Amino acid sequence: MLLAVSKRHTAERIRALHTLGQRSFGENYVQEALAKQATLQGLDIEWHFIGPLQSNKTREAAEHFDWVQSTDRKKILRRLSAQRPAGMPELNVCIQVNIDREPQKAGALPEDTAALARFARDLPGLNLRGLMAIPKVATETHDPGDSYRRMHGLFAAMLDAGIEMDTLSMGMSADLESAILHGSTLVRIGTDLLGPRPAGDGD
Numbered sequence: 001m002l003l004a005v006s007k008r009h010t011a012e013r014i015r016a017l018h019t020l021g022q023r024s025f026g027e028n029y030v031q032e033a034l035a036k037q038a039t040l041q042g043l044d045i046e047w048h049f050i051g052p053l054q055s056n057k058t059r060e061a062a063e064h065f066d067w068v069q070s071t072d073r074k075k076i077l078r079r080l081s082a083q084r085p086a087g088m089p090e091l092n093v094c095i096q097v098n099i100d101r102e103p104q105k106a107g108a109l110p111e112d113t114a115a116l117a118r119f120a121r122d123l124p125g126l127n128l129r130g131l132m133a134i135p136k137v138a139t140e141t142h143d144p145g146d147s148y149r150r151m152h153g154l155f156a157a158m159l160d161a162g163i164e165m166d167t168l169s170m171g172m173s174a175d176l177e178s179a180i181l182h183g184s185t186l187v188r189i190g191t192d193l194l195g196p197r198p199a200g201d202g203d
């Protein structure tokens with residue numbers, strides 16, 4: 001599946017892609033997303049939250065998104081579960097994995113991921129869908145394909161252990177081919193679909 005990452009792009013750019021048939025959009029900042037959702041009210045869009053999620057933003061995420069791909073700790077999962085409104089379908093969640101153990105990056109460590117996934121699976125209001133990763137950027141000594149291979153290994157081991165999931169979210173504009181080669185089921189594409197992002201506060 002193709003997720004169009006629309007962070008920092010306008011609601012009108014989203015509307016234009018929607019007209020071409022794209023239905024799933026990913027956003028990184030809660031307030032920015034809520035403003036666009038208000039502008040685009042009535043369009044059949046599946047909204048994915050893919051940015052770092054602070055606990056003071058979980059209520060808005062639980063109320064306004066179909067998916068949260070960037071959960072990485074119990075506190076966030078517990079809050080999303082408690083705050084998902086009763087009348088809405090379950091919130092689809094992925095566990096974000098810090099596959100390259102980068103200190104500055106969000107995500108659960110690989111060895112903690114299965115326990116966190118089981119925790120999410122057992123919470124009401126949440127539907128555990130899978131794993132998400134943002135690998136270390138490519139350098140002369142690091143091939144993101146290696147990170148994707150390890151992600152796929154973790155995903156397969158968790159399936160073998162009886163944790164039901166159907167989504168392995170990995171791959172961005174720079175490396176989607178490699179991600180798909182290593183078993184991605186959902187690529188998150190911004191630049192290659194919408195062009196360079198207008199300047200903002202980092203990614």
Ligand SMILES: *Cc1c(COP(=O)(O)O)cnc(C)c1O
Pocket residue numbers: 005007028050051134171172173174188189190191192203
């Ligand atoms: C911005 C972003 C993307 C898209 O990146 P591109 O390189 O523009 O395709 C994908 N995933 C996450 C989590 C992002 O923050």
